[in-house]
Amino acid sequence: MEEFILLFRxxxxxxxxxxxxxxxxxxxxxYHDWVGGIAAQNKFIGxxxxxxxxxxxxPNQVITDGPFxxxxxxxxGYIMIRAKDFEEAVNLAKDCPILNGEGNSVEVRRIxxxx
Amino acid sequence: MVDTDPDAxxxxxxxxxxxxxxxxxxxxxxxxxxxxxxxLAAETFLTATQTWGVGGIxxxxxxxxxxxxxxxxxxxxxxxxxxxxxxTTDLTSPSSDLSEPSIDLxxxxxxxxxxxMIFVVCHPSISAEAQISLALRVLCGFGIDEIAAAFLxxxxxxxxxxxxxxxxxxxxxxxxxxxxxxHIESRLDNVMTILYLLFNEGYYxxxxxxTIRKDLCLEAIRLGSLLIENKNTNLPAVNALMSxxxxxxxxxxxxxDKNGELILYEDQDTALWNPDWIHKGGYFLHQxxxxxxxxxxxxxxxxxxxxTQKTDDNEKWEAILQLYNQLLQxxxxxxxxxxxxxxxxxxxxxxxxxxxxxxxxxxxxxDNQFYFILLGELYSGIDPVSSKNNYLxxxxxxxxxxxxxxxxxxxxxxxYGKPG
Numbered sequence: 001m002e003e004f005i006l007l008f009r010x011x012x013x014x015x016x017x018x019x020x021x022x023x024x025x026x027x028x029x030x031y032h033d034w035v036g037g038i039a040a041q042n043k044f045i046g047x048x049x050x051x052x053x054x055x056x057x058x059p060n061q062v063i064t065d066g067p068f069x070x071x072x073x074x075x076x077g078y079i080m081i082r083a084k085d086f087e088e089a090v091n092l093a094k095d096c097p098i099l100n101g102e103g104n105s106v107e108v109r110r111i112x113x114x115x
Numbered sequence: 116m117v118d119t120d121p122d123a124x125x126x127x128x129x130x131x132x133x134x135x136x137x138x139x140x141x142x143x144x145x146x147x148x149x150x151x152x153x154x155l156a157a158e159t160f161l162t163a164t165q166t167w168g169v170g171g172i173x174x175x176x177x178x179x180x181x182x183x184x185x186x187x188x189x190x191x192x193x194x195x196x197x198x199x200x201x202x203t204t205d206l207t208s209p210s211s212d213l214s215e216p217s218i219d220l221x222x223x224x225x226x227x228x229x230x231x232m233i234f235v236v237c238h239p240s241i242s243a244e245a246q247i248s249l250a251l252r253v254l255c256g257f258g259i260d261e262i263a264a265a266f267l268x269x270x271x272x273x274x275x276x277x278x279x280x281x282x283x284x285x286x287x288x289x290x291x292x293x294x295x296x297x298h299i300e301s302r303l304d305n306v307m308t309i310l311y312l313l314f315n316e317g318y319y320x321x322x323x324x325x326t327i328r329k330d331l332c333l334e335a336i337r338l339g340s341l342l343i344e345n346k347n348t349n350l351p352a353v354n355a356l357m358s359x360x361x362x363x364x365x366x367x368x369x370x371x372d373k374n375g376e377l378i379l380y381e382d383q384d385t386a387l388w389n390p391d392w393i394h395k396g397g398y399f400l401h402q403x404x405x406x407x408x409x410x411x412x413x414x415x416x417x418x419x420x421x422x423t424q425k426t427d428d429n430e431k432w433e434a435i436l437q438l439y440n441q442l443l444q445x446x447x448x449x450x451x452x453x454x455x456x457x458x459x460x461x462x463x464x465x466x467x468x469x470x471x472x473x474x475x476x477x478x479x480x481x482d483n484q485f486y487f488i489l490l491g492e493l494y495s496g497i498d499p500v501s502s503k504n505n506y507l508x509x510x511x512x513x514x515x516x517x518x519x520x521x522x523x524x525x526x527x528x529x530x531y532g533k534p535g
Binding site (some may be wrong): 037040041044047 | 436
């Protein structure tokens with residue numbers, strides 16, 4: 001088994017793109033159903049959501065308000081999973097409900113140097 | 116209420132007072148003399164049996180027991196002191212302590228001692244199995260034969276387990292004390308694990324002895340109450356564990372039939388669910404909601420709460436599914452994974468049964484009988500052949516006759532019964 005990180009990118013900034021509280025509840029349920037399914041296979045390692053505020057630091061002591069502002073989508077959260085290879089990791093990521101949103105993305109990266 | 120028959124009264128008193136006497140004496144003597152404390156407690160009960168059998172039961176049997184235990188303990192301490200004085204008399208002054216030794220039998224000291232004993236017995240230096248046996252013996256006053264019956268092992272094995280556990284405690288140099296603030300949470304975690312194992316041992320026991328099984332559950336709850344009574348250990352997670360155990364035990368009478376066979380949740384007579392226990396569970400769940408941290412006991416208590424609800428609607432199963440989703444993210448276990456998938460199938464309903472089956476197959480627990488029972492269940496009504504094959508597979512993995520019988524019943528239903 002190898003370990004992978006799944007990075008969720010979505011538009012956290014544009015006002016019109018933000019879900020209503022009711023929508024958010026539906027999204028959270030879909031999300032937990034999906035993560036629960038991965039955890040039920042004993043392939044969930046951990047993960048967290050990220051708050052919308054942030055700071056971006058650059059060389060020469062440049063600090064800007066984040067999240068990273070060059071693109072509309074920023075990292076909204078991540079989970080780490082176990083999978084036997086990249087293909088399985090991608091397969092698990094495929095059902096992520098975040099992908100129902102236009103412009104959103106899930107990036108799958110293998111964690112190196114781990115056990 | 117004093118029972119006039121000493122034979123009926125004694126076992127009850129023994130259970131209640133044994134652990135309190137042993138803990139208090141161990142507190143006084145030190146943990147390395149735990150066997151002496153146990154012997155003195157046992158002698159006390161022997162004296163009681165003999166005296167009460169002839170002269171009748173005293174007005175206050177508990178006070179009587181403490182007085183006798185105290186006398187025996189003081190005699191023991193004096194004997195030890197004299198012996199020590201004899202040995203050391205040539206080396207030191209003869210004035211070694213020969214004053215009247217004292218035993219503190221105040222309610223507070225007894226209570227503190229028992230609580231400290233809980234932490235000693237549930238110490239991570241000994242195996243979980245040994246911790247449970249030791250808990251039953253020292254904290255619950257179970258006889259060796261009762262422990263043997265609960266675990267379906269012989270008395271010799273129980274003796275060995277207890278002996279090794281006590282030896283380990285001595286080697287590790289464990290003290291009779293409530294862990295300090297820095298350690299209390301992690302040590303309490305271990306105590307809760309043991310209490311829950313103790314409870315489950317009774318609830319899901321391999322033993323057919325119904326009385327012992329229920330006693331195990333009740334003892335786990337009683338020990339939990341002791342934690343609740345002390346402000347240092349009355350934490351939200353402990354309340355959640357209590358809530359969970361109360362909700363579960365509310366179904367105790369409904370889930371086992373006259374022959375000791377398990378009745379599945381969906382087949383239970385809900386009139387047998389005990390409302391008092393459900394009420395208590397609700398109280399503790401409310402208490403558990405103080406604080407921010409959500410422990411696995413909170414989630415399991417939530418799941419148990421929904422199982423006490425007699426309705427069978429989508430809201431119930433959706434709530435259970437969400438709780439299992441969270442529980443699995445906190446801590447994986449095969450049984451939680453299977454239960455989560457069952458809840459999912461209930462939420463999805465018969466129309467999306469195939470989807471639920473797909474999810475179930477992903478669990479891939481091929482050496483777990485309950486995995487195949489779940490698949491058998493999900494296939495029933497839409498694919499009897501696959502259902503049967505899964506049930507048969509489950510049966511080949513069963514170790515007890517009771518489990519086999521439960522599956523046999525499902526198979527019979529499948530072949531002869533109504534669809535769905």
